[in-house]
Amino acid sequence: MDFAFTDEQVAIKDSVQKLCAQFDDKYWLKKDKEGGFPADFYQAMADAGWLGIAMPEEYGGAGLGITEAALLMQAVAESGAALQGASAIHLNIFGPNPIVVFGTEEQKQRILPDIIKGKVKGCFAVTEPDAGLNTTALETRAERDGNGYVVHGKKTFTTTAQIADKMLLIARTTPRDKCRRATDGLSLFYTDFDRSRIEVREIDKMGRKAVDTNQVFIDGLKVPLEDRIGEEGKGFHYLLHGLNPERVLIAAEAI
Structure with a gap:
C-alpha cells in the first residue's frame, strides 16, 4: 500500500503554509497574551477557500476529503498558530458535514455558502x-x-x-x-x-x-x-458524521 501523498496534497500543504506565514509568531504570541478571536486569520483562510476544503463544490467548497483536510489543519498548527489557530477554523471543516449529508437542498443552499465564505x-x-x-x-x-x-x-x-x-x-x-x-x-x-x-x-x-x-x-x-x-x-446518528472526521483533524493538529 502506498502511503505517499499525491502532488495535489503536497501542494495543498505548501499553500497553507505560505498563507500561515503571514501570521507569524509575534501575531500568535500577542493573541495568546491578550486574547481576542483571530478574525483576520479566519477571514484570510476563508478568502483562500480553505474553510470549504471538505464541502461540496456546488456550494462553493473544494469537495476534497479527510486526508486533505487533515493536511490543512496540520499545516495551520505547525505554523506557530498551534491549537488556538486550528481551533479558530476547526468547526468549519467537518462540523457542517451532517448538514451536507442529511440537510435538505434548501438548507444546504442557505447555510453552507456563508460558512465557506467565513460570513458567519x-x-x-x-x-x-x-x-x-x-x-x-x-x-x-x-x-x-x-x-x-x-x-x-x-x-x-x-x-x-x-x-x-x-x-x-x-x-x-x-x-x-x-x-x-x-x-x-x-x-x-x-x-x-x-x-x-x-x-x-x-x-x-x-x-x-x-x-x-x-x-x-x-x-x-x-x-x-x-x-x-x-x-x-x-440527531445523534447525524452528529457522528461530523464528530468522527473531527477526531482525525484533532490528531493532525496535535502533531
Whole structure:
C-alpha cells in the first residue's frame, strides 16, 4: 500500500503554509497574551477557500476529503498558530458535514455558502456539564411549539460562543425513558445564536486564549422547524458524521 501523498496534497500543504506565514509568531504570541478571536486569520483562510476544503463544490467548497483536510489543519498548527489557530477554523471543516449529508437542498443552499465564505461564525453546542462524553445523557430539551421548537438547557466547553452567530445544537426531543435506545430521541439543529435567550459565561483556561471556551445557558430559545437537520429523533446518528472526521483533524493538529 502506498502511503505517499499525491502532488495535489503536497501542494495543498505548501499553500497553507505560505498563507500561515503571514501570521507569524509575534501575531500568535500577542493573541495568546491578550486574547481576542483571530478574525483576520479566519477571514484570510476563508478568502483562500480553505474553510470549504471538505464541502461540496456546488456550494462553493473544494469537495476534497479527510486526508486533505487533515493536511490543512496540520499545516495551520505547525505554523506557530498551534491549537488556538486550528481551533479558530476547526468547526468549519467537518462540523457542517451532517448538514451536507442529511440537510435538505434548501438548507444546504442557505447555510453552507456563508460558512465557506467565513460570513458567519458558529459554535458546537453538544457537551453538557452533567453528561460529559456520554452525549445520550444530555438534558437540554427541545419541545414542539407550533411550527418550531422551544429549547431549554445548558452546554459547557462550547468554543467561540462569545462571537458566534450560529450554533449546531443537539437537544432531546423525546424523553430518554420513552426511547427504545438511548441514542434515539435526540434532534440536531443549526440555528441562530439568539443572545436574548442565551447567556454565555467564559471559562478560564490555560493556553488557547485567542479562542474562547464557555458555559452556555439556553432559556426559551425559539428554533424554526426549517432549522432542524434531518428527521426528529435521529440527531445523534447525524452528529457522528461530523464528530468522527473531527477526531482525525484533532490528531493532525496535535502533531
